[in-house]
Amino acid sequence: MTQHAPVVPVTLDLREFRRAPRSTDECLALWERLEPAVLTLDPLAGPRVRFDLGDEGEVGVWFLDPATAPRPLGAATRFAIRGVLEPPEIRHACTTCRAARITTYAPYKCPGCDEGQRMGRVCEAHAVFLDGSLRASCPSHTPACRCGTKAVAWCGGPNCRTRKAWCETHLRRHPGDPTVADCEDCYAERFPACEHERCTGSGYIRCEHRTLSAMKPCGRRICTEHARRWQVYGSYNRGLALCTPHHQQLSSTSPEGLIDMILAGTVARSGRGRSATRRRVQLPRISIVRHILINTRRTVLDMEAIDRLFTALEQGLSGRTPRDTNLSTALDLLAGHRASRHEDIERFREQHVEGRGHYDRLLQELRRGGRHELAGAVEFSDFRPRSRILFVRVPEHLQGVFRGKGGSSVRQLEQRVGVKIQVERG
Numbered sequence: 303m304t305q306h307a308p309v310v311p312v313t314l315d316l317r318e319f320r321r322a323p324r325s326t327d328e329c330l331a332l333w334e335r336l337e338p339a340v341l342t343l344d345p346l347a348g349p350r351v352r353f354d355l356g357d358e359g360e361v362g363v364w365f366l367d368p369a370t371a372p373r374p375l376g377a378a379t380r381f382a383i384r385g386v387l388e389p390p391e392i393r394h395a396c397t398t399c400r401a402a403r404i405t406t407y408a409p410y411k412c413p414g415c416d417e418g419q420r421m422g423r424v425c426e427a428h429a430v431f432l433d434g435s436l437r438a439s440c441p442s443h444t445p446a447c448r449c450g451t452k453a454v455a456w457c458g459g460p461n462c463r464t465r466k467a468w469c470e471t472h473l474r475r476h477p478g479d480p481t482v483a484d485c486e487d488c489y490a491e492r493f494p495a496c497e498h499e500r501c502t503g504s505g506y507i508r509c510e511h512r513t514l515s516a517m518k519p520c521g522r523r524i525c526t527e528h529a530r531r532w533q534v535y536g537s538y539n540r541g542l543a544l545c546t547p548h549h550q551q552l553s554s555t556s557p558e559g560l561i562d563m564i565l566a567g568t569v570a571r572s573g574r575g576r577s578a579t580r581r582r583v584q585l586p587r588i589s590i591v592r593h594i595l596i597n598t599r600r601t602v603l604d605m606e607a608i609d610r611l612f613t614a615l616e617q618g619l620s621g622r623t624p625r626d627t628n629l630s631t632a633l634d635l636l637a638g639h640r641a642s643r644h645e646d647i648e649r650f651r652e653q654h655v656e657g658r659g660h661y662d663r664l665l666q667e668l669r670r671g672g673r674h675e676l677a678g679a680v681e682f683s684d685f686r687p688r689s690r691i692l693f694v695r696v697p698e699h700l701q702g703v704f705r706g707k708g709g710s711s712v713r714q715l716e717q718r719v720g721v722k723i724q725v726e727r728g
Protein backbone atom coordinates (compact mmCIF):
# COMPACT_ATOMS: atom_id res chain seq x y z
CA MET A 303 0.00 0.00 0.00
CA THR A 304 1.35 3.38 -0.90
CA GLN A 305 -0.29 6.52 0.27
CA HIS A 306 0.99 8.42 -2.64
CA ALA A 307 0.84 7.00 -6.10
CA PRO A 308 4.29 6.95 -7.70
CA VAL A 309 5.22 9.80 -10.01
CA VAL A 310 5.64 8.83 -13.67
CA PRO A 311 8.39 10.90 -15.24
CA VAL A 312 7.90 11.85 -18.91
CA THR A 313 9.52 13.98 -21.58
CA LEU A 314 7.45 15.77 -24.18
CA ASP A 315 8.79 15.75 -27.71
CA LEU A 316 7.44 18.92 -29.35
CA ARG A 317 9.83 19.04 -32.29
CA GLU A 318 7.07 18.14 -34.74
CA PHE A 319 4.43 20.22 -33.01
CA ARG A 320 3.71 23.51 -34.75
CA ARG A 321 2.00 25.29 -31.87
CA ALA A 322 4.82 25.17 -29.38
CA PRO A 323 3.55 26.27 -25.93
CA ARG A 324 4.96 29.62 -24.96
CA SER A 325 4.39 29.36 -21.19
CA THR A 326 4.07 26.76 -18.40
CA ASP A 327 0.30 27.20 -18.44
CA GLU A 328 0.16 26.46 -22.14
CA CYS A 329 2.35 23.43 -21.56
CA LEU A 330 0.00 22.15 -18.84
CA ALA A 331 -3.02 22.78 -21.05
CA LEU A 332 -1.42 20.69 -23.77
CA TRP A 333 -0.78 17.91 -21.25
CA GLU A 334 -4.40 17.98 -20.11
CA ARG A 335 -5.48 17.40 -23.72
CA LEU A 336 -3.15 14.42 -23.98
CA GLU A 337 -3.68 12.83 -20.58
CA PRO A 338 -6.93 10.86 -21.30
CA ALA A 339 -5.12 9.12 -24.17
CA VAL A 340 -1.92 8.66 -22.14
CA LEU A 341 -3.85 6.87 -19.39
CA THR A 342 -4.85 4.13 -21.83
CA LEU A 343 -1.21 3.26 -22.61
CA ASP A 344 1.04 0.56 -21.25
CA PRO A 345 4.46 2.20 -20.80
CA LEU A 346 6.21 -1.18 -20.91
CA ALA A 347 4.69 -1.96 -24.34
CA GLY A 348 6.33 1.04 -25.87
CA PRO A 349 8.26 3.73 -24.01
CA ARG A 350 7.90 6.31 -26.79
CA VAL A 351 4.42 7.14 -28.14
CA ARG A 352 3.39 9.73 -30.75
CA PHE A 353 0.06 11.51 -30.86
CA ASP A 354 -1.20 12.88 -34.14
CA LEU A 355 -2.88 16.25 -33.55
CA GLY A 356 -3.84 16.89 -37.18
CA ASP A 357 -2.90 20.34 -38.47
CA GLU A 358 -1.04 21.11 -35.27
CA GLY A 359 1.45 18.34 -35.91
CA GLU A 360 2.60 15.54 -33.61
CA VAL A 361 3.49 15.34 -29.93
CA GLY A 362 5.69 12.57 -28.58
CA VAL A 363 5.42 11.28 -24.98
CA TRP A 364 8.46 9.48 -23.68
CA PHE A 365 8.20 7.35 -20.50
CA LEU A 366 11.57 7.79 -18.85
CA ASP A 367 11.22 4.88 -16.42
CA PRO A 368 8.56 2.49 -17.76
CA ALA A 369 9.36 -0.27 -15.27
CA THR A 370 8.29 1.76 -12.22
CA ALA A 371 5.04 3.03 -13.72
CA PRO A 372 1.83 1.64 -12.16
CA ARG A 373 -0.04 -0.87 -14.29
CA PRO A 374 -2.51 0.10 -15.48
CA LEU A 375 -2.18 3.88 -15.38
CA GLY A 376 -5.17 5.45 -13.76
CA ALA A 377 -6.86 8.67 -12.84
CA ALA A 378 -4.76 8.79 -9.68
CA THR A 379 -1.47 8.49 -11.56
CA ARG A 380 0.66 11.56 -11.21
CA PHE A 381 2.94 12.59 -14.03
CA ALA A 382 5.98 14.81 -13.96
CA ILE A 383 7.15 16.52 -17.14
CA ARG A 384 10.90 16.30 -16.75
CA GLY A 385 11.79 17.76 -20.07
CA VAL A 386 10.52 19.26 -23.29
CA LEU A 387 12.17 18.79 -26.66
CA GLU A 388 11.44 21.92 -28.66
CA PRO A 389 11.86 22.64 -32.38
CA PRO A 390 15.06 24.51 -33.20
CA GLU A 391 14.45 28.24 -32.94
CA ILE A 392 13.29 29.78 -36.20
CA ARG A 393 14.65 33.28 -36.65
CA HIS A 394 12.58 34.15 -39.70
CA ALA A 395 9.12 32.91 -38.83
CA CYS A 396 6.05 33.43 -41.02
CA THR A 397 3.82 36.18 -39.64
CA THR A 398 0.71 34.55 -41.11
CA CYS A 399 1.55 31.18 -39.57
CA ARG A 400 2.31 32.77 -36.21
CA ALA A 401 -1.20 34.28 -36.13
CA ALA A 402 -2.45 30.67 -36.19
CA ARG A 403 0.17 29.92 -33.50
CA ILE A 404 2.32 27.88 -35.85
CA THR A 405 6.02 28.53 -36.31
CA THR A 406 7.28 28.09 -39.84
CA TYR A 407 10.47 29.16 -41.51
CA ALA A 408 9.72 32.09 -43.82
CA PRO A 409 12.24 32.84 -46.54
CA TYR A 410 10.41 35.89 -47.97
CA LYS A 411 9.60 39.34 -46.68
CA CYS A 412 6.10 40.82 -46.75
CA PRO A 413 6.30 44.63 -46.86
CA GLY A 414 2.77 44.81 -45.40
CA CYS A 415 3.46 42.70 -42.33
CA ASP A 416 4.75 45.02 -39.66
CA GLU A 417 6.81 43.36 -36.96
CA GLY A 418 7.73 46.54 -35.14
CA GLN A 419 11.43 46.94 -35.77
CA ARG A 420 11.54 44.85 -38.92
CA MET A 421 9.47 43.79 -41.87
CA GLY A 422 7.32 40.70 -41.39
CA ARG A 423 8.05 37.40 -43.08
CA VAL A 424 6.09 34.97 -45.16
CA CYS A 425 6.63 31.24 -45.63
CA GLU A 426 6.81 29.22 -48.84
CA ALA A 427 3.16 28.15 -48.48
CA HIS A 428 1.77 31.63 -47.76
CA ALA A 429 3.91 33.64 -50.13
CA VAL A 430 2.02 35.26 -53.00
CA PHE A 431 3.95 36.25 -56.13
CA LEU A 432 2.49 38.38 -58.90
CA ASP A 433 3.76 38.26 -62.47
CA GLY A 434 6.42 40.74 -63.34
CA SER A 435 8.49 40.76 -60.15
CA LEU A 436 9.97 38.36 -57.61
CA ARG A 437 8.63 40.43 -54.73
CA ALA A 438 6.47 38.40 -52.32
CA SER A 439 3.70 39.27 -49.93
CA CYS A 440 1.45 37.38 -47.58
CA PRO A 441 -2.13 36.60 -48.73
CA SER A 442 -3.66 39.50 -46.80
CA HIS A 443 -1.16 42.03 -48.16
CA THR A 444 -1.41 41.05 -51.82
CA PRO A 445 -1.19 44.40 -53.63
CA ALA A 446 -4.45 45.87 -54.85
CA CYS A 447 -5.07 47.51 -58.19
CA ARG A 448 -6.10 51.18 -58.25
CA CYS A 449 -9.70 49.97 -58.66
CA GLY A 450 -9.51 48.05 -55.39
CA THR A 451 -9.48 44.58 -56.90
CA LYS A 452 -6.64 42.21 -56.07
CA ALA A 453 -3.79 42.78 -58.47
CA VAL A 454 -2.46 39.99 -60.67
CA ALA A 455 0.74 41.51 -62.06
CA TRP A 456 3.28 44.26 -61.52
CA CYS A 457 3.49 46.70 -64.41
CA GLY A 458 7.01 46.91 -65.80
CA GLY A 459 6.13 49.89 -68.00
CA PRO A 460 7.95 53.22 -68.15
CA ASN A 461 5.73 54.92 -65.52
CA CYS A 462 5.34 52.08 -63.02
CA ARG A 463 8.73 50.32 -63.28
CA THR A 464 7.32 47.29 -61.38
CA ARG A 465 6.38 49.51 -58.42
CA LYS A 466 2.62 49.37 -59.14
CA ALA A 467 0.46 46.27 -59.50
CA TRP A 468 -2.77 46.01 -61.47
CA CYS A 469 -5.77 43.72 -61.85
CA GLU A 470 -6.49 41.77 -65.04
CA THR A 471 -9.06 44.30 -66.34
CA HIS A 472 -6.59 47.16 -66.00
CA LEU A 473 -3.73 45.40 -67.69
CA ARG A 474 -3.07 45.24 -71.42
CA ARG A 475 -1.14 42.30 -72.81
CA HIS A 476 1.73 43.11 -75.17
CA PRO A 477 0.90 42.53 -78.83
CA GLY A 478 3.94 40.36 -79.47
CA ASP A 479 4.18 38.64 -76.09
CA PRO A 480 0.94 38.00 -74.15
CA THR A 481 2.87 36.83 -71.10
CA VAL A 482 3.90 40.44 -70.52
CA ALA A 483 1.36 43.10 -69.60
CA ASP A 484 1.39 46.81 -68.84
CA CYS A 485 -1.13 49.15 -67.24
CA GLU A 486 -3.12 51.30 -69.68
CA ASP A 487 -0.92 54.38 -69.33
CA CYS A 488 2.35 52.52 -69.70
CA TYR A 489 0.92 50.57 -72.61
CA ALA A 490 -0.09 53.78 -74.35
CA GLU A 491 3.41 55.08 -73.76
CA ARG A 492 5.04 51.94 -75.09
CA PHE A 493 2.63 51.21 -77.95
CA PRO A 494 1.05 54.56 -78.80
CA ALA A 495 -1.70 54.41 -81.39
CA CYS A 496 -1.19 56.27 -84.65
CA GLU A 497 -3.55 59.26 -85.00
CA HIS A 498 -4.35 58.24 -88.55
CA GLU A 499 -7.83 56.77 -88.87
CA ARG A 500 -7.92 52.97 -88.86
CA CYS A 501 -4.11 52.73 -88.72
CA THR A 502 -2.93 49.90 -86.49
CA GLY A 503 0.70 51.03 -86.50
CA SER A 504 2.43 52.34 -83.40
CA GLY A 505 2.73 56.10 -83.24
CA TYR A 506 6.33 56.34 -82.13
CA ILE A 507 6.70 59.82 -83.65
CA ARG A 508 5.16 62.92 -82.07
CA CYS A 509 3.94 65.84 -84.13
CA GLU A 510 6.42 68.67 -83.58
CA HIS A 511 4.04 71.44 -84.63
CA ARG A 512 4.39 74.42 -82.29
CA THR A 513 4.47 78.19 -82.47
CA LEU A 514 6.45 80.70 -80.45
CA SER A 515 3.37 81.81 -78.57
CA ALA A 516 2.36 78.21 -77.85
CA MET A 517 5.54 76.21 -77.34
CA LYS A 518 3.68 73.10 -76.20
CA PRO A 519 3.82 70.85 -79.25
CA CYS A 520 0.77 69.29 -80.88
CA GLY A 521 2.17 65.91 -79.74
CA ARG A 522 -0.22 63.76 -81.80
CA ARG A 523 1.26 60.30 -82.19
CA ILE A 524 2.04 59.17 -85.71
CA CYS A 525 3.48 55.96 -87.11
CA THR A 526 6.54 56.17 -89.35
CA GLU A 527 4.35 55.60 -92.38
CA HIS A 528 1.93 58.44 -91.64
CA ALA A 529 4.39 60.96 -90.25
CA ARG A 530 5.14 63.81 -92.61
CA ARG A 531 8.55 65.43 -92.43
CA TRP A 532 8.64 69.10 -93.19
CA GLN A 533 12.17 69.30 -94.55
CA VAL A 534 13.22 72.64 -93.13
CA TYR A 535 16.82 71.69 -92.38
CA GLY A 536 17.80 70.59 -95.89
CA SER A 537 17.31 67.19 -97.42
CA TYR A 538 19.93 65.41 -95.28
CA ASN A 539 18.66 66.42 -91.85
CA ARG A 540 15.48 65.20 -90.28
CA GLY A 541 12.78 67.74 -90.84
CA LEU A 542 10.04 68.59 -88.36
CA ALA A 543 7.60 65.69 -87.94
CA LEU A 544 4.00 66.72 -88.54
CA CYS A 545 0.64 65.02 -88.17
CA THR A 546 -1.63 64.97 -91.20
CA PRO A 547 -3.80 68.00 -90.22
CA HIS A 548 -0.76 70.13 -89.46
CA HIS A 549 0.97 69.07 -92.65
CA GLN A 550 -2.12 70.00 -94.64
CA GLN A 551 -2.26 73.42 -92.98
CA LEU A 552 1.20 74.38 -94.21
CA SER A 553 0.12 75.50 -97.67
CA SER A 554 -2.38 77.99 -96.23
CA THR A 555 -0.07 79.38 -93.55
CA SER A 556 1.41 82.84 -94.18
CA PRO A 557 5.19 83.20 -94.72
CA GLU A 558 5.34 84.90 -91.28
CA GLY A 559 3.52 81.95 -89.74
CA LEU A 560 5.82 79.42 -91.41
CA ILE A 561 8.94 81.23 -90.19
CA ASP A 562 7.45 81.40 -86.70
CA MET A 563 6.92 77.61 -86.82
CA ILE A 564 10.47 76.99 -88.05
CA LEU A 565 11.88 79.16 -85.27
CA ALA A 566 9.69 77.52 -82.59
CA GLY A 567 10.64 74.03 -83.82
CA THR A 568 14.32 74.95 -83.79
CA VAL A 569 14.08 76.46 -80.29
CA ALA A 570 12.52 73.20 -79.06
CA ARG A 571 15.19 71.07 -80.72
CA SER A 572 18.07 73.12 -79.41
CA GLY A 573 16.63 73.00 -75.89
CA ARG A 574 16.44 69.22 -75.85
CA GLY A 575 18.97 67.82 -73.36
CA ARG A 576 21.78 69.87 -71.95
CA SER A 577 24.65 67.66 -72.97
CA ALA A 578 27.68 69.53 -74.26
CA THR A 579 28.10 66.93 -76.99
CA ARG A 580 24.73 67.49 -78.62
CA ARG A 581 24.92 69.05 -82.02
CA ARG A 582 24.04 72.67 -82.09
CA VAL A 583 20.75 73.09 -83.93
CA GLN A 584 20.55 76.12 -86.13
CA LEU A 585 17.95 77.95 -88.13
CA PRO A 586 17.92 77.05 -91.81
CA ARG A 587 19.70 79.58 -94.00
CA ILE A 588 17.40 81.92 -95.88
CA SER A 589 18.48 80.30 -99.17
CA ILE A 590 16.75 77.17 -97.85
CA VAL A 591 13.84 79.15 -96.40
CA ARG A 592 13.29 80.59 -99.85
CA HIS A 593 12.77 77.09 -101.24
CA ILE A 594 10.65 76.09 -98.26
CA LEU A 595 8.29 78.98 -99.06
CA ILE A 596 8.17 78.03 -102.72
CA ASN A 597 7.54 74.35 -102.00
CA THR A 598 5.03 74.66 -99.20
CA ARG A 599 2.95 77.62 -100.37
CA ARG A 600 4.18 78.54 -103.86
CA THR A 601 5.31 81.93 -102.70
CA VAL A 602 8.45 83.27 -104.34
CA LEU A 603 10.26 85.85 -102.29
CA ASP A 604 13.69 87.24 -102.88
CA MET A 605 16.36 87.05 -100.21
CA GLU A 606 15.87 90.65 -99.06
CA ALA A 607 12.19 90.01 -98.46
CA ILE A 608 12.91 86.87 -96.43
CA ASP A 609 15.59 88.70 -94.47
CA ARG A 610 13.01 91.37 -93.65
CA LEU A 611 10.64 88.69 -92.30
CA PHE A 612 13.33 87.44 -89.92
CA THR A 613 14.34 90.96 -88.90
CA ALA A 614 10.73 91.89 -88.18
CA LEU A 615 10.27 88.72 -86.12
CA GLU A 616 13.42 89.45 -84.15
CA GLN A 617 12.33 93.04 -83.45
CA GLY A 618 8.91 91.91 -82.33
CA LEU A 619 10.37 89.34 -79.95
CA SER A 620 13.06 91.54 -78.44
CA GLY A 621 10.40 93.83 -76.99
CA ARG A 622 8.58 90.98 -75.29
CA THR A 623 8.70 90.42 -71.54
CA PRO A 624 9.16 88.37 -69.44
CA ARG A 625 12.08 86.78 -71.20
CA ASP A 626 11.79 83.04 -70.53
CA THR A 627 14.28 80.40 -71.70
CA ASN A 628 12.45 79.81 -74.96
CA LEU A 629 12.37 83.48 -75.82
CA SER A 630 16.08 83.87 -75.01
CA THR A 631 16.94 80.84 -77.12
CA ALA A 632 14.83 82.23 -79.99
CA LEU A 633 16.64 85.57 -79.81
CA ASP A 634 20.05 83.84 -79.66
CA LEU A 635 19.17 81.78 -82.70
CA LEU A 636 18.01 84.85 -84.60
CA ALA A 637 21.10 86.84 -83.65
CA GLY A 638 23.34 83.97 -84.79
CA HIS A 639 21.40 83.80 -88.04
CA ARG A 640 21.94 87.43 -89.00
CA ALA A 641 25.43 87.08 -90.48
CA SER A 642 24.43 84.15 -92.67
CA ARG A 643 21.44 86.12 -93.94
CA HIS A 644 23.70 88.95 -95.13
CA GLU A 645 26.00 86.42 -96.78
CA ASP A 646 23.09 84.80 -98.58
CA ILE A 647 21.75 88.15 -99.78
CA GLU A 648 25.17 89.04 -101.16
CA ARG A 649 25.61 85.67 -102.82
CA PHE A 650 22.10 85.76 -104.20
CA ARG A 651 22.81 89.12 -105.86
CA GLU A 652 25.90 87.73 -107.56
CA GLN A 653 24.16 84.53 -108.54
CA HIS A 654 21.27 86.54 -109.75
CA VAL A 655 23.51 88.36 -112.16
CA GLU A 656 25.06 85.09 -113.37
CA GLY A 657 21.74 83.28 -113.34
CA ARG A 658 20.05 86.09 -115.25
CA GLY A 659 22.64 85.63 -118.00
CA HIS A 660 21.73 81.93 -118.30
CA TYR A 661 18.06 82.77 -118.17
CA ASP A 662 18.38 85.30 -120.99
CA ARG A 663 20.10 82.67 -123.12
CA LEU A 664 17.30 80.22 -122.32
CA LEU A 665 14.72 82.71 -123.59
CA GLN A 666 16.79 83.28 -126.74
CA GLU A 667 16.89 79.54 -127.36
CA LEU A 668 13.12 79.26 -126.93
CA ARG A 669 12.48 82.10 -129.35
CA ARG A 670 14.92 80.67 -131.84
CA GLY A 671 12.93 77.45 -131.73
CA GLY A 672 9.75 79.41 -132.38
CA ARG A 673 8.38 78.63 -128.91
CA HIS A 674 7.24 82.20 -128.25
CA GLU A 675 4.44 81.32 -125.83
CA LEU A 676 6.93 79.59 -123.55
CA ALA A 677 9.48 82.37 -123.88
CA GLY A 678 6.85 84.79 -122.65
CA ALA A 679 5.75 82.59 -119.73
CA VAL A 680 8.96 81.13 -118.22
CA GLU A 681 10.17 83.11 -115.22
CA PHE A 682 13.55 83.23 -113.57
CA SER A 683 13.60 81.82 -110.05
CA ASP A 684 17.09 81.02 -108.83
CA PHE A 685 20.53 79.95 -109.89
CA ARG A 686 22.89 77.73 -107.90
CA PRO A 687 26.41 78.20 -109.23
CA ARG A 688 27.96 75.25 -107.38
CA SER A 689 25.56 72.70 -108.87
CA ARG A 690 25.01 74.91 -111.94
CA ILE A 691 21.24 74.57 -111.73
CA LEU A 692 18.98 77.22 -113.15
CA PHE A 693 15.57 77.20 -111.44
CA VAL A 694 12.70 78.52 -113.49
CA ARG A 695 8.98 78.81 -112.95
CA VAL A 696 6.70 77.55 -115.68
CA PRO A 697 2.90 77.84 -115.54
CA GLU A 698 1.34 74.49 -114.82
CA HIS A 699 -0.37 74.08 -118.20
CA LEU A 700 2.88 74.69 -120.08
CA GLN A 701 5.15 72.46 -118.02
CA GLY A 702 4.56 69.40 -120.24
CA VAL A 703 5.39 71.31 -123.40
CA PHE A 704 8.43 72.86 -121.76
CA ARG A 705 9.82 69.46 -120.70
CA GLY A 706 9.00 67.70 -123.96
CA LYS A 707 8.59 64.00 -124.45
CA GLY A 708 10.55 62.21 -121.75
CA GLY A 709 12.27 65.50 -120.91
CA SER A 710 13.83 65.75 -124.37
CA SER A 711 13.14 69.49 -124.81
CA VAL A 712 14.68 70.39 -121.48
CA ARG A 713 17.73 68.26 -122.21
CA GLN A 714 18.19 70.05 -125.53
CA LEU A 715 17.87 73.45 -123.85
CA GLU A 716 20.36 72.41 -121.16
CA GLN A 717 22.90 71.54 -123.84
CA ARG A 718 22.46 74.84 -125.59
CA VAL A 719 22.48 77.03 -122.48
CA GLY A 720 25.19 75.03 -120.67
CA VAL A 721 23.47 74.64 -117.26
CA LYS A 722 21.00 72.22 -115.73
CA ILE A 723 17.46 73.52 -115.83
CA GLN A 724 14.94 72.66 -113.16
CA VAL A 725 11.31 73.68 -113.01
CA GLU A 726 10.50 74.95 -109.51
CA ARG A 727 8.13 72.63 -107.69
CA GLY A 728 4.71 73.87 -106.77
Ligand SMILES: [Zn+2]
Nearest residue numbers: 396399425428
Ligand atom coordinates in the same frame (compact mmCIF):
# COMPACT_ATOMS: atom_id res chain seq x y z
ZN1 LIG B 1 3.05 30.80 -43.39
Ligand SMILES: [Zn+2]
Nearest residue numbers: 412415440443
Ligand atom coordinates in the same frame (compact mmCIF):
# COMPACT_ATOMS: atom_id res chain seq x y z
ZN1 LIG C 1 1.74 40.56 -44.96
Ligand SMILES: [Zn+2]
Nearest residue numbers: 457462485488
Ligand atom coordinates in the same frame (compact mmCIF):
# COMPACT_ATOMS: atom_id res chain seq x y z
ZN1 LIG D 1 2.27 51.06 -65.68
Ligand SMILES: [Zn+2]
Nearest residue numbers: 447449469472
Ligand atom coordinates in the same frame (compact mmCIF):
# COMPACT_ATOMS: atom_id res chain seq x y z
ZN1 LIG E 1 -8.13 47.22 -61.59
Ligand SMILES: [Zn+2]
Nearest residue numbers: 496501525528
Ligand atom coordinates in the same frame (compact mmCIF):
# COMPACT_ATOMS: atom_id res chain seq x y z
ZN1 LIG F 1 -0.24 55.22 -89.07
Ligand SMILES: [Zn+2]
Nearest residue numbers: 509520545548
Ligand atom coordinates in the same frame (compact mmCIF):
# COMPACT_ATOMS: atom_id res chain seq x y z
ZN1 LIG G 1 0.03 67.99 -85.17
